Amino acid sequence: MNLMLKANPNPNPKDDxxxxxxxxxxxxxxxxxxxxxxxxxxxxxxxxxxxxxxxxTRPTLRVFGRSCT
Known part of the structure; x- marks a missing residue:
């Protein structure tokens, strides 16, 4: 897969x-x-x-002794 960005200045010409x-x-x-x-x-x-x-990752946070995700 090629991850080179190719910006298209007007990808949808009808949507100016x-x-x-x-x-x-x-x-x-x-x-x-x-x-x-x-x-x-x-x-x-x-x-x-x-x-x-x-x-x-989604770490478990502890706030005031309670676990939050």
Whole structure:
């Protein structure tokens, strides 16, 4: 699987109404949302790769003596 990103500036030419959005997270941080940055199949390839190759963990946290997941 090739993980090189190839950005498509206009993946859906009929959908010009959707523009990028910037969300301010505070403290100088922000997120830039780009609709349809990746094609549908490429996005699922990335998802499947991450799902199968990253050892995701969910630690048990203790808050005031109680376990939380």
């Amino acid at each position: 109404a959707k523009k990028t959005r910037t969300v301010d997270l505070g403290d100088g941080s922000s997120v830039i949302y780009v609709p349809r940055f990746l094609a549908y199949d490429v996005a699922w390839e990335f998802f499947n790769y991450l799902d199968n190759h990253i050892p995701w």
